Amino acid sequence: MAAEISISRRLRSTPFTQGVTDHGVKSYTVYNNMLLPTVFRSLEEDYWHLCEHVQVWDVSVERQVEINGPDAFNLIQLMTPRDLSKAQVGQCFYVPLCDEDGLLINDPIAIKHSDNLWWLSIADSDVLLWAKGLATGFCLDVKVSEPDVWPLAIQGPKAEELMTRVFGESVRDIRFFRSEMMNYSGTEMLVARSGWSKQGGFEVYVNDAALGSQLWDELFEKGADLNVGPGCPNNIERIESGLMSFGNDMDFKDTPYECDLEKYVSVDADIKSLSIEALRKHNSTRELVGLVLDQEATGLTVIQNDMPIGEIRSQTWSPKYKKQLAFAMLDFAGTEGQTHVLVCTDDGLVKARIAPIPFDFDALEITAHPK
């Protein structure tokens, strides 16, 4: 039997929690000490709805770590091996954060508000505390804080249409991974074209709790004919789309290279980053890869040449492609070039194809099926 979640003040609610409850949330996870909905109707119903319509997501769990002061850029650059020296105001950057050993601390989106003011829109770990520790130890002239900001995502193919009805036609001009300050009910809020799905959409960085519930209601009112629904990051959609989850697919013991994030490591740039030296010397045979199984079967241990070579970290049955899809961290030492592995499942050993992330279904000759 599934266990319930016990809610207390420590698992913070959000300005949208009442709306989420009223819309019949069925389950939650906890992320950055905050409630994150995971299912409304069923994982698969939510999935098809996201692929076809538009959803409003309470992603307040994407906490902002604000770095404010003359040393803001220096601190951010210390934390990430990605060269941010050419960042423009309003631009969003996916940045792995890494320690001196090159190991991942988090993988936030960095948003440059001004030369002296940055936000890190974080995944699930207390980046606030790491940044505070570094700022204190290095005597940096910055204030590190967590502002009262609760991102609300509008995701799905009809997201742009719905957003124009609330924020006006100019939202169409926001490019992918760019943001603009936009007016909502007299208050300026950051609006970015981003979100943790590949169905398109926006994230509104709500900075006023009362306006948050007003915006929530307005989106549902104005989107009724678009079949707007409550939603949340969907495990099926995000695995199909190759979106990795910090804590699930990668963690404190992995490097960006092992997690297919080498393009975010500016290994040749002249930057003052804690991790860059370690990453320049990086050497590992571990790699996060995709696995494709022809049958619906969940497993943990992955076998090659009769030996365990790693573990599955996330997995889902894809209703669209009729395949079991997984992300697995595997050690290919001595087995480079092989194309298949075996997965230990409840049904025994099942053969799986190794595939790059994101999955290239065309190259895999896997065809999408209609609902």
Next chain:
Amino acid sequence: MAAEISISRRLRSTPFTQGVTDHGVKSYTVYNNMLLPTVFRSLEEDYWHLCEHVQVWDVSVERQVEINGPDAFNLIQLMTPRDLSKAQVGQCFYVPLCDEDGLLINDPIAIKHSDNLWWLSIADSDVLLWAKGLATGFCLDVKVSEPDVWPLAIQGPKAEELMTRVFGESVRDIRFFRSEMMNYSGTEMLVARSGWSKQGGFEVYVNDAALGSQLWDELFEKGADLNVGPGCPNNIERIESGLMSFGNDMDFKDTPYECDLEKYVSVDADIKSLSIEALRKHNSTRELVGLVLDQEATGLTVIQNDMPIGEIRSQTWSPKYKKQLAFAMLDFAGTEGQTHVLVCTDDGLVKARIAPIPFDFDALEITAHPK
């Protein structure tokens, strides 16, 4: 309707999760990215059982932050305003961790293994990252890590008897908040007389996953005639006993003085602590206090002289004392010396007595009732 918890790799399971599931856990919370059971039978049944018998608790969520190296003491002392210069090997210390503003980061138990090796058995925030940031910034000669250790608590009036059956008579010699390395199945493990209840008991710092499940089973086998049961920190018992919960009753915005922790601030000691200067200048009219209501009623906002003066942070109906008990953070500016407040509840305004934490039921003239 209560929501379920969605379990994924990010919410780490423990060596005892299978045992916990087999014993019919009904709900979980998440603590340090790990599953913490909250209810087995019902909150009240679990409570009475804890007060009368002995329970085995999976408190693996009490993660250890290991600080190892010549600067270990220096780093720990930077993090806490409590003077640790006289700590002895094996001793356990409750230590508020505070930043330069005197604000709380966590409230772990520090355990001194040797001059160069300390553990912080943490509450719910990534102390690991703060310690790593400080160590890096201050160039301290330490390694900061999270070892594979999963504390298992044995709590309740029959805990000592059960422990002797597994670890031998010498466990009786361990004094409160002291620890000893003890042998279990050929492996040395730290055993402390401690735990998050006032019913007495021990915590075993299990350092081998396979031995963990063996120990779990052995405790249930050898405790059958003691009516041993599965358990977990119990919200009724811990509030009755005045045990505060980081994240619930105190958080990043509070100081130790505001949370009744002044005895853990060595304000007159000559220590190199980040927070000691700020705490020496501390000045606040906020205070975490107990509240006692004569009727069963839950609320959030607390009123005095027709004005909101703060919020309830934890609350429970006490089946033993037949009172509603709460911890509330209140601002007594201008209202010092008053003995009562009003709580906004679903049943309207309800009068509450202000009481110190822990509750002194004798002084309050509140009598315990039998089950």
